[in-house]
Each structure stands twice: as C-alpha cells, then as structure tokens.
Amino acid sequence: MNRYDFERARKLYPGKKRNLEQEWANFEKKYRRSLDKICPLLTPAIEAQIAYRATTKDWCPPWKHFATWINGGWWTEEIPQTKKPKPNRCVICDNTDVTHSTDGKGWCCWRLDCKEAFARM
Numbered sequence: 001m002n003r004y005d006f007e008r009a010r011k012l013y014p015g016k017k018r019n020l021e022q023e024w025a026n027f028e029k030k031y032r033r034s035l036d037k038i039c040p041l042l043t044p045a046i047e048a049q050i051a052y053r054a055t056t057k058d059w060c061p062p063w064k065h066f067a068t069w070i071n072g073g074w075w076t077e078e079i080p081q082t083k084k085p086k087p088n089r090c091v092i093c094d095n096t097d098v099t100h101s102t103d104g105k106g107w108c109c110w111r112l113d114c115k116e117a118f119a120r121m
C-alpha cells in the first residue's frame, strides 16, 4: 500500500523525477521508520500544491526534483492560501455576517430577505 501511494504521488508530481525503483529506494532509505505515516500524505500535499499554483497570482518557485522534495520533507509545506480559513458566506447575498447554517444548504445571514429565500431553498 505504501509503495502504491508513493507511486501515485510520484506520477502526479510535476517536477523532474527518476523511475519508481530509484525514487522508492531513496525514500525508503531515508524514512524507513515512518513510511506508514508519510505515504498517505504525499499525494494530497502535491494535489494541494498543484491547485494552489493554478489559482495564485503570487510567484511560485519552480518544482524541485522529486528526490529533493522527498528528502526535504516538503509535503509538510504549507499552502499560503489555506492559512486563512475561508469565511462562511451567506448563500443568498454573499455577506460574511452569517448567523445560521443548514447541512446541505450552507450558511445564511440575519437579513429577512435572505432568511426567507433560504427557507424556500
């Protein structure tokens, strides 16, 4: 399972990389004791980076070589965008001064028009 997760991450990774045998050997040697912990984290970390780079207007450094990314433990890198939680917004008027939510519907604010529209949704 670990190797499968690792290979999924390796394939997804947009930077330069060697074949699975080489990358896995490097990874396994370095993180032998924490493979179970790390392997499931790799793909989500790469996906988050890809998504962030696709949407941000900030400058991003080029992708490192995969082995460099692995050796530096870069799957723990924080995505600048996710540091701030997204504010909850009223699904009707888009304001952030929401007061209540319903599962599946989202958030609604205190405005009467919104409350009524929300109730009819």
Ligand SMILES: [Zn+2]
Pocket (backbone or CB within 6 Å): 090, 091, 092, 093, 094, 095, 108, 109, 110, 111, 114
């Ligand atoms: Zn509203």
